[in-house]
Amino acid sequence: MARWTMAIDLDKCLGCQACTVACRMENNTPIAGPEQAEKGRAILWNEVIPFVEGEYPNVTARYIPRPCMHCDDPLCVKVCPVKATYKNEEGTVLVDYERCIGCRFCTVACPYTVRYFNWHEPYYPESLKAHLNPDVPIRPKGVVEKCTFCVQRLQRARAKAEAEGRVFLASDYVPACVQTCTGRARYFGDLDDPTSLVSQLLKSPRAFRLLEELGTKPKVFYLREG
Amino acid sequence: MSHLESTVFATLRKTGIRFYILFGVLAALVVWGVFAYIYQLIEGLGVTGLSRPVYWGIYLTNFVFFIGISHAGTLISAILRVTQANWRRSITRIAEAVTVFALCVGGLQILIDMGRPDRILNMIFYGRYQSVFLWDLTCIGIYFMSSITYLYLPMIPDFARMRDKLTDIARWRKWLYTLAALGWKGNHEQHRRLEIAIAIMAIAIIPIAVSVHTVVSWIFGMTVQPMWHSTIFGPYFVVGAIFSGIATLFIAMAIMRKVLRLEAWLTDKQFDYLGLLLLVMSAFWCYFTFAEYLTTVYSALTHEMHVADAKLYGEYAWAFWLMVFCNAVVPFAILTRRAGRTVMGTVIASVFINIGMWLERFTIVAPTLTRPSLAFEHAIYQPSWVEISITVGSLALFALLFVIFFKLFPSLAIWEVEEGIEIEERNRINKQLSLEDLRAMEKA
């Protein structure tokens, strides 16, 4: 069984947010509109967070793209009262939208605040409606959602390999943000395969994880700048 | 009919205009709250002031607050029963009623807060004990059942009395009392069994009540969020719960004393003794609060300090310091003096304490969420009119349940109070007898 992992090289990240947009198109995240976004209700599974340090003229700005960390010890899964959020056999953390009761315990328990709540009925402008991804279900009002590592692409890649009568390779499965990334800063692969690129990168002295001290064991890791 | 009986039955017999006015006002507030809730149900939780990352707000605050208040009752009356404090007899019924209704309204808050209340049964179908919510569901459920039992048991003799003596009331009420009296005849054997049942419940309910607010605190304590992840939360919440519980009991007692003319049984003695208990709880609360904040601020972990700053000097400072004023300064100023532990004094202190304890719950829920560990801009949380309406409606519902209950059922445990008077009488005679003995011995 694979253990899907993402690596993000901060040296290569331009902060262009192409990943954010790609994610939105792939995963049918509803449009909040400027007024709701102002209130902190925008749904962006993959946010690029700016960290600005210092005062002009000595300012440094950094960008950290932040999907769900797909923790190996996910706190969101621990607290969910109905097992609506769960870790599948391949280590990916998913939400069952049909079961979630909208208690938002997971959203307050996740230390990375990567989980989003559907405050209203999902809304899509006309221009977007024609481009909704048929592989991804639309989430109803009142449930929680978040990055899935584009699990529908995995299913698709498996089905395709089977149809073509060949073995499924880890490289067949690429999440939308990884595919789109302008700076080619993102890598994706199987952590259980020691020869995979992500496994190699994890050995780099630049590799680190967010809030590592919490013991959540994120499966998204970063390569430090410099 | 004794004076006690006729006073207590007076309100059950006749209903004045004042009752209807009160009922009308409370019912109107409840209806307004229901309207706000229906609006929220249709539109989604977007009509609240909640957002990311402040996913929980005053609904959760209300939940913790009301469940806290529920400790008034049962815990107090159970402890006083177990320790055989005779002065408790006239307040247990009120205290137990506070418990049951606070639990109803508290539990309701969780339903109100849910994004998908239609899926509430998933908690039972798919519930799993890994989640603290299930611990809460279990503990609060057990507490609710045992509180109702504990409220009901001592009412049985009173039901029988109403069945026998209230002849001039509506048919359905007669039927209700007869049914609820369970064929009580008041013979020795029945009394013995009732006493045993009450004694068992009184002891069993103490650990249950403690477990309830412990697991409520663990909703926060079991996460890794700054200033939630604290081992002190269990006992801290239990102390706070009893604290606000007694305060609520005071307010209920004072109002009922006045309105139902119970001055003869809810005397200065009750207010004095309970006032002391309230002062002790205030001291406990101060100790826990001090310990909690000093540890945080002294060790000064980065993420924790963001939250502590928000509470001590930041945008939540008003709530924090108002809370300290209400929960520490006011009770100490009023209750340390005997002259302060009057009906008036304790009620003033109690109103402050209830405000303070609500703020305490609020400053635990909200500030942590506005300062998530992964730093981006600080969030702000401002409750919307929907949340405020539902909160006011919930308070009104609590009062309304209370009013209806005491319109139908006696405000004091008549038989228990009578028993207490008998015991006192006997003690007095015994004392007199022994004095006479002494004198006789002296003479001899």
Ligand code: SF4
């Ligand atoms: S980052 Fe948050 S939502 Fe994602 S797996 Fe970890 S705890 Fe769960």
Ligand code: SF4
């Ligand atoms: S909001 Fe949904 S996914 Fe999150 S803990 Fe509650 S039921 Fe589980």
